[in-house]
Amino acid sequence: MAELVFFSGTMDCGKSTLALQMDHNHQARGRSGLIYTKLDRAGTDVLSSRLGLSTAAHEVSDDLDFWDAVVEQATNGLRVDYLICDEVQFYTPAQVEQLAKLVDEMGIDVFAFGITADFRTQLFPGSRRMIELADQVQVLQVQALCWCGRRATHNARVVGGVMVVEGEQVVVGDTKPGSEALVEYEVLCRRHFMRRMNSAAARNAAASPDVLPFDLDVCPVPQL
Numbered sequence: 622m623a624e625l626v627f628f629s630g631t632m633d634c635g636k637s638t639l640a641l642q643m644d645h646n647h648q649a650r651g652r653s654g655l656i657y658t659k660l661d662r663a664g665t666d667v668l669s670s671r672l673g674l675s676t677a678a679h680e681v682s683d684d685l686d687f688w689d690a691v692v693e694q695a696t697n698g699l700r701v702d703y704l705i706c707d708e709v710q711f712y713t714p715a716q717v718e719q720l721a722k723l724v725d726e727m728g729i730d731v732f733a734f735g736i737t738a739d740f741r742t743q744l745f746p747g748s749r750r751m752i753e754l755a756d757q758v759q760v761l762q763v764q765a766l767c768w769c770g771r772r773a774t775h776n777a778r779v780v781g782g783v784m785v786v787e788g789e790q791v792v793v794g795d796t797k798p799g800s801e802a803l804v805e806y807e808v809l810c811r812r813h814f815m816r817r818m819n820s821a822a823a824r825n826a827a828a829s830p831d832v833l834p835f836d837l838d839v840c841p842v843p844q845l
């Protein structure tokens with residue numbers, strides 16, 4: 622039975638890597654799939670993983686209709702057994718509905734990958750619809766970690782070293798510390814997200830004479 626599965630997790634937890642692995646495993650067993658992504662950090666028409674692997678992919682634009690796209694492939698004689706859909710948080714809710722329809726009406730497996738919430742902890746519209754419609758929502762087993770060592774559950778946006786909670790929902794960026802980009806991201810545990818304490822803020826606080834000692838027990842100095 623075909624399924625709509627949403628693999629979710631924070632940034633940098635291995636979603637794109639898993640997407641590539643799933644495509645590889647299904648292909649290896651003779652299944653035929655289509656790969657989609659949107660706004661991958663590596664550019665257009667590519668699905669990339671921080672592990673260094675990447676593959677060609679169809680870029681999803683807001684006006685793409687997945688149903689029409691798959692029908693067109695089938696009309697051209699291409700068998701479609703499954704779809705790999707990365708960065709699904711950026712898809713429109715209507716596109717997520719089209720994916721569900723492909724599962725139900727055409728028996729095509731859809732494996733979708735994405736973050737659920739933005740830097741303000743608000744669900745992306747595409748992810749919300751995925752959670753509402755998916756047969757399964759799987760949280761990735763590989764855990765990204767907060768600087769304190771706890772499991773990271775939130776994606777913080779950092780501008781000039783400072784965590785921000787206002788701005789455009791969509792700004793493509795990476796979690797690599799010290800990059801030249803104006804906007805970067807850092808995954809944090811909820812406690813440190815709520816305190817707006819990213820690793821740079823924690824380092825500054827640890828160096829400040831104003832910080833009470835018990836705070837340092839809860840927030841060890843980040844070793845980054």
Ligand SMILES: Nc1ncnc2c1ncn2[C@@H]1O[C@H](COP(=O)(O)OP(=O)(O)O)[C@@H](O)[C@H]1O
Pocket residue numbers: 630631632633634635636637638639669670671672763765
């Ligand atoms: N140099 C490395 N050695 C081993 N694993 C790495 C390395 N760089 C990145 N990774 C792994 O890749 C993961 C990020 O993979 P990626 O698929 O790009 O994440 P996502 O799509 O969820 O943002 C990291 O959590 C880490 O497990």
Ligand SMILES: Cc1cn([C@H]2C[C@H](O)[C@@H](COP(=O)(O)O)O2)c(=O)[nH]c1=O
Pocket residue numbers: 631632633636637660661662735736738739740741776777778790791792793794795806
């Ligand atoms: C939190 C957050 C993230 N983004 C962007 C940043 C990246 O380009 C992608 C996530 O990619 P990953 O493969 O999961 O690392 O989403 C954004 O636009 N807005 C946000 O709030």
